Amino acid sequence: MAGHTLGHENFKTVAILGAGLIGCSWAALFAASGRRVHLFDSHVDAGEKFTEFWKAVQPTLIKLGLEKAGDEPDWAAFNAAADAVREADFVQECIPERLDLKMALYAEIEPALRPGTIVGTSSSGLKLSDLQKGWKNPSSLIIAHPFNPPHIIPLVELYGNDATAVDAIQVSRRLYESCGKQTITLKREVMGHVANRLQAALWREAINLVAEDVVSVGDVDTAISAGPGMRWAVMGPHMLLNLGGGPGGIRAYCEQFRDSYHLWWDDLGQPKLTDETIGKLISGIAEESGHRGYGQLRDERDEKLVALISATRNVDAARAANDPS
Numbered sequence: 001m002a003g004h005t006l007g008h009e010n011f012k013t014v015a016i017l018g019a020g021l022i023g024c025s026w027a028a029l030f031a032a033s034g035r036r037v038h039l040f041d042s043h044v045d046a047g048e049k050f051t052e053f054w055k056a057v058q059p060t061l062i063k064l065g066l067e068k069a070g071d072e073p074d075w076a077a078f079n080a081a082a083d084a085v086r087e088a089d090f091v092q093e094c095i096p097e098r099l100d101l102k103m104a105l106y107a108e109i110e111p112a113l114r115p116g117t118i119v120g121t122s123s124s125g126l127k128l129s130d131l132q133k134g135w136k137n138p139s140s141l142i143i144a145h146p147f148n149p150p151h152i153i154p155l156v157e158l159y160g161n162d163a164t165a166v167d168a169i170q171v172s173r174r175l176y177e178s179c180g181k182q183t184i185t186l187k188r189e190v191m192g193h194v195a196n197r198l199q200a201a202l203w204r205e206a207i208n209l210v211a212e213d214v215v216s217v218g219d220v221d222t223a224i225s226a227g228p229g230m231r232w233a234v235m236g237p238h239m240l241l242n243l244g245g246g247p248g249g250i251r252a253y254c255e256q257f258r259d260s261y262h263l264w265w266d267d268l269g270q271p272k273l274t275d276e277t278i279g280k281l282i283s284g285i286a287e288e289s290g291h292r293g294y295g296q297l298r299d300e301r302d303e304k305l306v307a308l309i310s311a312t313r314n315v316d317a318a319r320a321a322n323d324p325s
Contacts, residue, residue, distance in 0.1 A: 011175050012036060015085045017105065018094035019046035022122055022150060024053035026092045029151040031073035032058075032066035033179040039077045040084035042095075047077035057151055063306050064152070064180065081105055082112035090175055091119040092144065099126055103134030110135055118168050120144025125192050132163055139165040142172060143186070145193050152305050157193045159186040208269025210284060211277045217284025233308055 014030045016023050019041035027037045027050055039046040054073055061069035078084040085091050091109070095101055102121070113119070119141050121131060132138035143159035150156075156176045160169045173183045186193060192200065206220045215223070231240050238250065245253030271277060289297065 011089045011178075013038060013088050013090075015040070015088035015091045016094060017041075017081055017084065017091065017109070018096070018122075019044055019049045020094065020096075022146065022148065023092075023094035024050050025057075025148070025150040026094060026122070026146070027075065028054055028057050028061060028073070029066070029179055030092075031075055032061040032064075032069040032151070034068040035074075037073065037075040038084040038088055039075060040079075040081045042081075045077075047075075050075060050077070057302075060302055060306055061151060064309065066180065081109050085109045085117070086112045086114070088114070088117060090172075091117060092122060093119055094122045097123060097125060099130060102126070102131055106131070106134035106141070110137070113140065116140075118142060118165075118172055120172055122146055122150075124196055127189055127191065128159055128161055128164075129189060132161075138163045140168065142168050143193065144172060144176070145195075146181075147195055149302070152302060152309070154180060154182040154309070155195060156181045156183045157186065157195060158183050159189065159193070161189065204271060205268050207273070207277060207281070208271040210280055211271050212269065216287070217281060218288035221288060234312065 013036045015038040016027045016030070017040050019027070019039055023039075023041065027039060031037045031054070037050075039050055041049070050073075058069060091113070093102070093105065095105055102123070106119075109119075117140060121128075121141065121143060122145055123131065123143065124145055128141070128143050132141055135141060142164055143157065145157040147153040147155040158169050158172060169185060173185075176183055184194060190197065202224075206224075209215050209220055210217055235243075241253050242250040245251065245256070248255075292300070
């Protein structure tokens with residue numbers, strides 16, 4: 001990584017560029033953690049969008065225990081991206097996933113950034129090496145990809161390369177963790193980062209099972225939410241299968257099941273999102289949803305996620321309290 005350093009340790013002001021669902025979610029999280037938020041969006045009334053979003057999610061933020069969730073948020077909306085970032089200690093970029101739009105935005109904001117200000121892009125699939133081409137000095141740009149919705153789901157995927165300032169990842173990690181996030185750091189660049197690649201691999205087979213009339217859309221979802229999804233919420237696949245190997249751990253598990261996995265992997269499908277397949281997914285979702293609309297489904301998801309996070313924190317705290325070390 002580049003030799004110079006970046007970062008404003010107090011992070012009093014965070015600029016959010018893009019006031020869609022992801023941007024508003026980030027803005028709510030940073031505001032609830034006690035930061036001033038500067039909002040910009042080129043196509044919508046960022047202030048109106050954020051006000052509406054805050055009212056909807058504030059009860060959730062309070063349940064998550066964020067320091068200032070019960071207060072009125074400290075924020076301002078701006079008509080120009082450069083003005084939004086001018087006094088910011090950190091910038092979270094959340095505009096649409098188009099390289100040309102992001103590069104144009106970077107050209108606009110780079111002259112306005114304070115020295116040391118880090119820009120974390122929420123990009124879910126674009127490569128850092130491509131995004132850096134929009135900068136004269138790319139050392140301040142990092143990948144900081146959340147999982148939706150950012151104000152609830154803890155994960156943030158971080159990545160910097162040889163052109164990134166030496167401590168940009170470390171400084172950014174401190175900011176995110178101060179808001180209750182959990183970070184991972186990629187060792188090298190891959191398309192889609194980590195979590196989206198894992199999600200894509202699972203969804204590919206989920207689609208294949210529906211397309212091949214093996215099972216319904218609803219039963220695929222139940223197979224995950226009532227099965228491995230419950231385990232994945234508390235431990236990752238490697239650690240869980242390590243437990244599946246008994247005292248022999250992951251070595252014993254691999255030795256016992258590797259031939260079976262090779263057969264299963266060879267039999268996995270390669271579906272495409274054709275009109276016919278999309279139609280099956282749409283009709284299956286309609287059947288599974290029943291009378292529940294988008295808002296009701298979203299609220300159900302968020303309530304269950306908050307309950308899961310709270311329960312997990314309680315278990316972790318109790319185990320830590322009883323740990324003699």
